[in-house]
Amino acid sequence: MKNNVTDGKSIKIIPLGGLEQIGMNITAFECEDSIIVVDCGLSFPDDDMLGIDLVIPDISYLKENIDKVKGFVITHAHEDHIGALPYVLKEINVPIYATNLTIAIIENKLKEHELIKKTKRKIIKYGHSINLGCFRVEFIRTNHSIADSTALAIYSPAGVIVHTGDFKIDYTPVYGSVIDLPRFAEIGKKGVLALMCDSTNVLRPGYTMSEKTVGKKFDNVFAENTNGRIIVATFASNVDRVQQVVNSAVKYGRKVVIEGRSMVNIVNTAIELGYITMPDNMLIDIEQLKDYPDDKIVIITTGSQGESMAALSRIASAIHKKIQIKPTDTVVFSSNPIPGNEKSVFKVINELSMQGAKVIFEDAHVSGHACQEEIKLIYTLVQPKYAIPVHGEFRHLTSHAELAQSLGIPKENTFVLSSGDVLELSDDGGKVVGKVPAQGVFVDGLGVGDVGNIVLRDRQHLSENGLLIIVVTFEKHSNQILAGPDII
Numbered sequence: 001m002k003n004n005v006t007d008g009k010s011i012k013i014i015p016l017g018g019l020e021q022i023g024m025n026i027t028a029f030e031c032e033d034s035i036i037v038v039d040c041g042l043s044f045p046d047d048d049m050l051g052i053d054l055v056i057p058d059i060s061y062l063k064e065n066i067d068k069v070k071g072f073v074i075t076h077a078h079e080d081h082i083g084a085l086p087y088v089l090k091e092i093n094v095p096i097y098a099t100n101l102t103i104a105i106i107e108n109k110l111k112e113h114e115l116i117k118k119t120k121r122k123i124i125k126y127g128h129s130i131n132l133g134c135f136r137v138e139f140i141r142t143n144h145s146i147a148d149s150t151a152l153a154i155y156s157p158a159g160v161i162v163h164t165g166d167f168k169i170d171y172t173p174v175y176g177s178v179i180d181l182p183r184f185a186e187i188g189k190k191g192v193l194a195l196m197c198d199s200t201n202v203l204r205p206g207y208t209m210s211e212k213t214v215g216k217k218f219d220n221v222f223a224e225n226t227n228g229r230i231i232v233a234t235f236a237s238n239v240d241r242v243q244q245v246v247n248s249a250v251k252y253g254r255k256v257v258i259e260g261r262s263m264v265n266i267v268n269t270a271i272e273l274g275y276i277t278m279p280d281n282m283l284i285d286i287e288q289l290k291d292y293p294d295d296k297i298v299i300i301t302t303g304s305q306g307e308s309m310a311a312l313s314r315i316a317s318a319i320h321k322k323i324q325i326k327p328t329d330t331v332v333f334s335s336n337p338i339p340g341n342e343k344s345v346f347k348v349i350n351e352l353s354m355q356g357a358k359v360i361f362e363d364a365h366v367s368g369h370a371c372q373e374e375i376k377l378i379y380t381l382v383q384p385k386y387a388i389p390v391h392g393e394f395r396h397l398t399s400h401a402e403l404a405q406s407l408g409i410p411k412e413n414t415f416v417l418s419s420g421d422v423l424e425l426s427d428d429g430g431k432v433v434g435k436v437p438a439q440g441v442f443v444d445g446l447g448v449g450d451v452g453n454i455v456l457r458d459r460q461h462l463s464e465n466g467l468l469i470i471v472v473t474f475e476k477h478s479n480q481i482l483a484g485p486d487i488i
Contacts, residue, residue: 010426011158013194013388016438017041017057019419020394022200022338023080024440026057027163027390031156034133035068037094038152038163039075042083043440054443056084061436062092070132074098075165076149077105078237086113087443095120097130099139101148101239104269126150126180140187141180143170145211145238145368147275151184158426159193162382166198166391168367169374172212174240175275181381188382194425195384199392199400200369207373209366211240214334217363218248221332222298225358228328229294230254233304233312234335236262238368239270241334242300246278249298255284259323260302260311267300286322294328304335306344313344316351327356334364372403379407386430387414388423 011031018025023043029036043055062069071094074082085096086109096106096119103123110116124130126141136155143149144166154161162184169179201208222230234241242263249256256278258267270276271283289297303312312331314320331352337345349359370378379387387409389400394416401414415423415430420438423430473483 008426008428009156009158010424011156011161011193012433013161013196013417013423013425014061014436015390015417015419015421016059016061016436017043017419017440018080018391019397019417022392024055024057024084025081025391026059026084027196028062029135029154029156029161030065030068031158032134033068034070034135035062035065036070036132036135036137036154037062037072038154039081039165040072040083040085040088041078041080042443043080054083055440056087056443058437058439058441059088059092066092068133069094070135071095071097073130073132073137073152074102074106075152075163076144076146077102078146078166081166082106082109085109086115089115089119093118095122097122097124097132097137099124099126099148099150101146101270101273101275102150104273105237105266108265108269127183129155140183141177142167143173143176143179143211143368144168145235145240147175147239147270153187159385160187160191161194161196162187162192162384163196163390164198164370164378166200166369167374167378168201168208168370169377170208170210170212172210174211174215174243181377184378184381188384192382192384193427194386194388194430195379195382196388196390197375197378197400198369199389199396201367201371202375202389202392202396202400202403204371205373206371208369208371211244211366211368214241214364214366215244215247218244218332219251221330221360221364222248222252222254225330226252227295228326228330229297229299231299231301231312231315231329231331231357233301233331233333234365235304236260236266236302238335239266239275242267242270243276245298245300245334246276246282250279250282254296254298255288255292256282257284257286257289257297257299258301259286259299263300263302263311289322294326299323303348304333304345305338305341306346306348308344313348316348316355318355325352325355325357329357331357331359332364333359333361336365336367375400375403376407379404379409384409385413385427386425389414389416 014028016026025039025041027038129138138153140151142151152163301311303310387404389397397416421432422434424433469488472485
């Protein structure tokens with residue numbers, strides 16, 4: 001197999017997050033005097049991270065090498081790939097390169113954080129490349145659960161690295177074209193040093209169903225539930241899913257209400273750019289709900305993961321100001337619970353059911369990630385020398401490594417990395433040569449990084465044991481006890 005490699009050149013691949021967990025994806029690539037960073041995501045706190053809102057990557061390594069950092073290249077607009085940008089850009093302000101919808105959704109975040117004027121952004125089209133220091137990065141069309149997702153071919157003096165981003169192979173996508181498999185094959189024929197491939201669904205055999213199949217399910221739900229409102233909960237960023245709900249609403253003569261701040265932001269952006277299309281006057285404001293009969297309404301909302309402050313959770317616990325559940329309502333959960341969220345999701349389902357709503361959560365969702373057969377196809381087309389599984393917990397990464405080996409990649413050429421590992425690769429071989437900080441930084445309210453393990457330990461003690469306060473009132477000069485002691 002040929003590899004376009006200059007003798008003896010090596011590249012360092014440094015994942016600063018996204019390994020051993022689902023979320024917080026960010027990887028630095030370093031060659032000669034250049035560093036590029038692919039994605040910059042956040043993750044949501046575990047149950048034991050009391051009072052923490054978000055976890056963002058530790059970018060100490062990038063700050064130490066700021067002169068080399070050429071820019072962020074973003075694969076798609078999900079929170080676990082873009083969510084940390086506003087926090088990170090305050091410390092390392094370098095340009096952002098991404099596709100059209102991705103840039104537009106990032107711009108919403110930059111406006112909120114008052115960074116829009118300070119941050120350079122460039123929209124890149126599929127098939128086009130950008131030169132960043134000694135790297136050239138080509139954008140390759142893929143399919144995922146949000147439009148404008150891209151894979152990257154990273155050309156370096158040490159060889160070509162293909163990074164799939166989050167992807168699936170969808171032969172009938174709702175928006176846009178099919179993944180550009182011929183381009184993967186062309187790059188593979190010329191020789192690829194390493195493939196960094198999505199591991200999220202590597203434990204699932206077979207193929208991921210097309211997004212179009214969910215549209216048929218929505219049609220059935222709309223046809224069978226004609227006497228009340230339909231409420232659909234999904235991820236705000238799943239633009240194709242929103243389009244399919246809109247398609248069914250058009251077919252069955254219902255008006256659409258969008259609820260939840262992130263949902264409103266993303267849907268408005270997608271409509272402006274033409275990624276969601278609907279007839280004029282189809283979208284109505286939540287204030288107009290009372291002007292229409294229930295059987296002419298569909299509400300699309302956030303909260304499919306049982307998040308406590310999301311719109312659906314507030315509706316379920318009867319604290320939403322504008323929407324109260326009625327016994328004639330049908331609620332559709334159009335997502336699978338992310339591991340760890342099951343308890344919260346079932347709590348919301350129970351609350352909705354107790355108020356008389358009909359809840360549907362079977363077959364109303366398909367994944368945006370490739371299963372085993374799709375991953376095998378990418379390996380077969382790209383023919384990489386080295387396999388570096390990304391995006392997943394340890395069990396996903398090890399299973400992915402075994403899959404790569406079953407396709408003929410030698411065991412010594414598959415690398416299961418941890419966040420913070422520095423992998424040095426050349427045509428002659430690869431090994432982990434060091435470690436950089438990659439623990440994650442806690443965001444707590446407005447504070448970034450000011451909460452550490454000690455504070456979390458204290459909060460843990462408080463949550464389990466409580467606090468003892470003794471109140472005593474002394475007279476100022478004589479120190480006589482006037483009142484107390486009271487023990488609280």
